[in-house]
Amino acid sequence: MHHRYYGTVHWEEQRKSYRLWDQRWTNRDVCGIIENSSYHWCLGCLDDNEGVHLEGHGIDLAIYLDCAATTPIEPQVQQEIMHYLGVEFGNAGSRTHDYGIRARRAVEKARGQVSRVVSARRSEVIFTSGATESNNLAILGLASHGLQVGKTHIVSTQIEHKSVLEPLQTLARRGFTVTLVAPNHGGWVEPRIVREALRDDTLLVSVMQINNETGVRQPIGEIAQLLDDHDAYFHVDAAQGFGKEFRPLCNRRMDLISISGHKIHGPKGIGALITRRRKNRRLPLTPLMHGGGQEFGLRPGTLPVHLIVGLGKAAELALEGWERRTQRYREFRNRLIHALHPLTPVLHGDQNRTVPHIMNLSFPGIDAEEAMEALRDVVAISDGSTCTSASGTCSHVLSAMRLTDAQLDGALRLSWCHMTEEPDWAAFVEIIEQLRKETSDPLTAKDADQPTVAERSVVPFTSLADVKYENIPG
Numbered sequence: 001m002h003h004r005y006y007g008t009v010h011w012e013e014q015r016k017s018y019r020l021w022d023q024r025w026t027n028r029d030v031c032g033i034i035e036n037s038s039y040h041w042c043l044g045c046l047d048d049n050e051g052v053h054l055e056g057h058g059i060d061l062a063i064y065l066d067c068a069a070t071t072p073i074e075p076q077v078q079q080e081i082m083h084y085l086g087v088e089f090g091n092a093g094s095r096t097h098d099y100g101i102r103a104r105r106a107v108e109k110a111r112g113q114v115s116r117v118v119s120a121r122r123s124e125v126i127f128t129s130g131a132t133e134s135n136n137l138a139i140l141g142l143a144s145h146g147l148q149v150g151k152t153h154i155v156s157t158q159i160e161h162k163s164v165l166e167p168l169q170t171l172a173r174r175g176f177t178v179t180l181v182a183p184n185h186g187g188w189v190e191p192r193i194v195r196e197a198l199r200d201d202t203l204l205v206s207v208m209q210i211n212n213e214t215g216v217r218q219p220i221g222e223i224a225q226l227l228d229d230h231d232a233y234f235h236v237d238a239a240q241g242f243g244k245e246f247r248p249l250c251n252r253r254m255d256l257i258s259i260s261g262h263k264i265h266g267p268k269g270i271g272a273l274i275t276r277r278r279k280n281r282r283l284p285l286t287p288l289m290h291g292g293g294q295e296f297g298l299r300p301g302t303l304p305v306h307l308i309v310g311l312g313k314a315a316e317l318a319l320e321g322w323e324r325r326t327q328r329y330r331e332f333r334n335r336l337i338h339a340l341h342p343l344t345p346v347l348h349g350d351q352n353r354t355v356p357h358i359m360n361l362s363f364p365g366i367d368a369e370e371a372m373e374a375l376r377d378v379v380a381i382s383d384g385s386t387c388t389s390a391s392g393t394c395s396h397v398l399s400a401m402r403l404t405d406a407q408l409d410g411a412l413r414l415s416w417c418h419m420t421e422e423p424d425w426a427a428f429v430e431i432i433e434q435l436r437k438e439t440s441d442p443l444t445a446k447d448a449d450q451p452t453v454a455e456r457s458v459v460p461f462t463s464l465a466d467v468k469y470e471n472i473p474g
């Protein structure tokens with residue numbers, strides 16, 4: 001028998017209920033929806049003999065401050081997903097019965113929900129598995145056309161995500177010339193320098209909307225304007241900005257936009273490439289895979305209806321709740337800055353251009369890895385962007401911004417969302433202060449034999465080291 005338990009946990013108790021949410025990782029199924037300021041919980045237990053208690057089953061996890069890596073799912077999104085996974089499970093390609101017709105309708109509704117966020121037409125949305133695939137499709141998909149028309153130059157930036165840099169590396173191996181513009185110290189590329197990098201044979205300009213490590217907005221609107229008299233295609237990796245910062249992405253000069261479901265409280269494994277028509281003609285993209293002709297022939301394969309519906313719902317909620325969410329980001333940021341003030345943090349990146357839900361910072365004298373380890377029980381924060389002694393590499397983004405060795409060594413990324421609970425800031429401060437004491441104590445200080453960051457940063461990104469890029473200093 002499948003037991004069901006219902007309960008209401010009020011906002012003040014959100015912390016407790018949120019822990020319960022994580023029981024999805026155990027063998028229990030837990031789902032809930034937010035209504036007004038309450039969480040309504042529906043707890044299901046798969047084991048007949050085991051009751052589900054509101055307390056005693058929670059996994060004691062630290063407060064999640066890594067929303068730039070992935071976001072918690074919105075309960076309403078989860079509900080939609082479960083419906084199309086379990087009840088309306090039809091194949092959107094089946095035209096002979098209602099299962100298929102209803103699935104197709106759900107997909108088209110989601111296409112509309114996604115297109116509205118960027119003021120695109122429904123037919124301009126191509127569903128993919130996420131921003132990585134969208135970036136690959138945008139960049140590699142234009143290559144055949146480029147070769148045909150003799151345009152083999154691409155302009156991008158040194159601070160792009162690897163899912164842009166690595167396809168560019170592939171094209172560089174195939175004879176394309178790739179110009180990577182450096183950011184300034186504030187972590188953004190100057191539009192003027194992007195403009196100067198353009199050539200007559202420039203096929204594509206690819207610039208991200210918001211940097212995932214620093215949260216710094218890139219001037220994509222100004223770049224779009226500067227591209228007015230050039231016919232290069234303009235691609236924007238908007239994985240971090242879609243559903244959060246709308247206006248810039250509504251500009252129709254942006255031909256290609258990559259988006260991702262799991263960055264906006266939707267499911268993982270789904271995203272889209274927006275492919276805007278030019279003069280009512282489709283962009284000359286070549287698919288990366290071949291098969292059933294789905295998604296206007298650009299992305300074949302049976303559509304994952306439940307994920308698409310989840311992305312659609314997440315996009316709709318993002319559009320509806322945008323102001324409320326942004327307000328929450330700002331309030332959290334203010335409290336964070338206030339709480340961490342005694343630690344005299346150094347904020348990396350131009351704070352006039354940084355989004356209110358991502359912060360890259362260092363605490364003078366504190367090594368990032370040591371800090372993350374010491375803070376492990378209090379907050380979950382990113383280590384993906386900092387220098388790691390194991391791999392001997394540093395963040396290519398922070399290196400390109402020319403941070404000092406100490407800042408590179410100490411860089412931490414904190415990122416949050418409208419669902420983020422308040423961490424125990426006092427414990428956070430105490431831990432870092434304690435670390436500082438230990439570091440300045442010669443008996444406990446770290447062995448001075450370690451390679452310096454300057455030595456490590458000589459090879460900032462090894463997998464790309466074999467490609468000769470033309471780097472333009474910012």
Ligand SMILES: Cc1ncc(COP(=O)(O)O)c(C=O)c1O
Binds near residue numbers: 161
């Ligand atoms: C800027 C940027 N681009 C692309 C991606 C890849 O997105 P996905 O996980 O949907 O493939 C990410 C994810 O971290 C990102 O931050």
